[in-house]
Amino acid sequence: MLCLVEVDQGRLIKHPLCESFLHLKWKRIRKFFVLNFLFHLIFVAFFTSFVYTTYSTYKQLSSVLFWPLLGFTCILASKEVFQITYGGICYYIKRWENLLQWSVIVASSLILISPEPWQHIAAVGILLVWIELMIVIGYFTMFGLYVQMFKRVSINFFKFLTAYFCLIIGFSLSFNVLHGKYKSFEDPVISMLKVIIMMSGELEFEDAFFDLKYPGTAHAMLLCFVILVTMILMNLMIGLAVSDIQDIRTRASLEQLVHHVEVIGHFENMFSKLVDYIHACKIIQACREKTLVLPNHCVFHIRPNDPCEKRLPPELIHSLYCLAGEQNMPRPTFCSSTSSRKHSAIPKHSVIRRPQINRIMQDSASCTAMTVINSYRMNSWTS
Numbered sequence: 001m002l003c004l005v006e007v008d009q010g011r012l013i014k015h016p017l018c019e020s021f022l023h024l025k026w027k028r029i030r031k032f033f034v035l036n037f038l039f040h041l042i043f044v045a046f047f048t049s050f051v052y053t054t055y056s057t058y059k060q061l062s063s064v065l066f067w068p069l070l071g072f073t074c075i076l077a078s079k080e081v082f083q084i085t086y087g088g089i090c091y092y093i094k095r096w097e098n099l100l101q102w103s104v105i106v107a108s109s110l111i112l113i114s115p116e117p118w119q120h121i122a123a124v125g126i127l128l129v130w131i132e133l134m135i136v137i138g139y140f141t142m143f144g145l146y147v148q149m150f151k152r153v154s155i156n157f158f159k160f161l162t163a164y165f166c167l168i169i170g171f172s173l174s175f176n177v178l179h180g181k182y183k184s185f186e187d188p189v190i191s192m193l194k195v196i197i198m199m200s201g202e203l204e205f206e207d208a209f210f211d212l213k214y215p216g217t218a219h220a221m222l223l224c225f226v227i228l229v230t231m232i233l234m235n236l237m238i239g240l241a242v243s244d245i246q247d248i249r250t251r252a253s254l255e256q257l258v259h260h261v262e263v264i265g266h267f268e269n270m271f272s273k274l275v276d277y278i279h280a281c282k283i284i285q286a287c288r289e290k291t292l293v294l295p296n297h298c299v300f301h302i303r304p305n306d307p308c309e310k311r312l313p314p315e316l317i318h319s320l321y322c323l324a325g326e327q328n329m330p331r332p333t334f335c336s337s338t339s340s341r342k343h344s345a346i347p348k349h350s351v352i353r354r355p356q357i358n359r360i361m362q363d364s365a366s367c368t369a370m371t372v373i374n375s376y377r378m379n380s381w382t383s
Contacts, residue, residue, distance in 0.1 A: 013257045022260050027142065029267060040136045044129045047108060051122045054115045056211050066112065073108045091266060099137050104128050139263065144256045145374055152248050153241065162232060162241065171195050171225050174363045178218050199229055
């Protein structure tokens, strides 16, 4: 399945057989991701509590939370180093979630070393740890679809915003020239931030746009901004999101399966290399065996009409049942179809001459010979 993902054929993973295997595989390794979620949840709790107690009046509690946060930061850094060592640095760099985790590790380390000059980093670090927790929640099937949809919508939004960013820059510079004496437009960068906020409808017309120096120009620029940005641009963004929601949902489910393939493959690859390196550790070998659906071979029986069948989702069981029904349907052989066409070509109420009879007999004999050869091949294959 990893090969299918690497050659950009991930749509084949939607086959019921592949999807069933991924579902069973995920049920085997789900316990490890539950532990990973609990670890990140505790880390987020310690990080948030330490930041709030450090930059508030409850500074005496920060000394109590210092050592637990230091321990979890070291464990998180060791986990990332382990992934680089046994998972491969090429795969590690491709995933932006790993860069996010290193940003959290750096922010936590700087705050633990000296919290006073790093208040801005602490504010950014709190946001990053909660985003990281959202990504960890996205590993689970129940919430993974919505997290993948959020990622896809965010990417599409920034692509769309990049195409119209020149319009935002133009309005921000225009407002900076016309309303430079106001704090919201006194600097080009701050003016751009104000324009982005004004896109949501927060115009503050009474405060900034009753300028006596440029009354007509300021009002005309505001009217153009309301029409082009607040009305057209924002409604266009909403319309694109609504029209593409079904496609986004379909692609998000496929990307979730692809993500499961990558995570499961990376997880097994790390355990395989670790077992090859540490042969005597029975705990690691037991963990590796727990990640397998079955050691060698199994026959998975499905009871589609059994209400107690909970091993696979109902829609997946229905897809497998339909697929098995299509494969078990009797198919006409080549000879029978050929002979039927030959005999159907004979007119019912006409005189058949002897050359035509000889040709029909030859076709029937060749068809019989092909049937015998095919039956012999089938018997040899089954034996």
